[in-house]
Amino acid sequence: MEGIPANYQGRLVSKVNFRAFIYASDGSQKLVNSWDEFENHMQTGLWFASKDDALVSQDVMPKAIKKAKKEKDVKEDDFLPKD
Numbered sequence: 001m002e003g004i005p006a007n008y009q010g011r012l013v014s015k016v017n018f019r020a021f022i023y024a025s026d027g028s029q030k031l032v033n034s035w036d037e038f039e040n041h042m043q044t045g046l047w048f049a050s051k052d053d054a055l056v057s058q059d060v061m062p063k064a065i066k067k068a069k070k071e072k073d074v075k076e077d078d079f080l081p082k083d
Contacts, residue, residue, distance in 0.1 A: 003015055003016055006018070006035055008020070008049070009049055009050065015035040018032075018033075018034055018035040018038065019031065019032065019033050019034075020032055020038060020049070022038065022041055022042075022047045022048065022049060023047065023048050023049075023050065023051050023053070023054040024046060024047055024048070024054060025046075025048070025054045025055070025057045025058045027054075029051075030047070
């Protein structure tokens with residue numbers, strides 16, 4: 001194996017000529033043509049290396065979005081006692 005190998009889904013693979021499909025939580029998939037492109041997409045948090053990971057994110061992400069919306073909707077005077 002030439003160059004530095006990468007750990008991809010539990011296997012050591014060559015970064016040279018790396019190609020793989022990546023998956024989004026909405027069910028879409030995309031082919032990446034290099035290790036650098038793969039890493040860049042993984043860092044966004046929107047793309048996943050496997051379909052299973054993408055499906056799991058569907059359950060987690062809506063909860064995080066709802067929580068962020070709740071925190072955003074809190075007004076400055078909400079900490080004062082209500083009469």
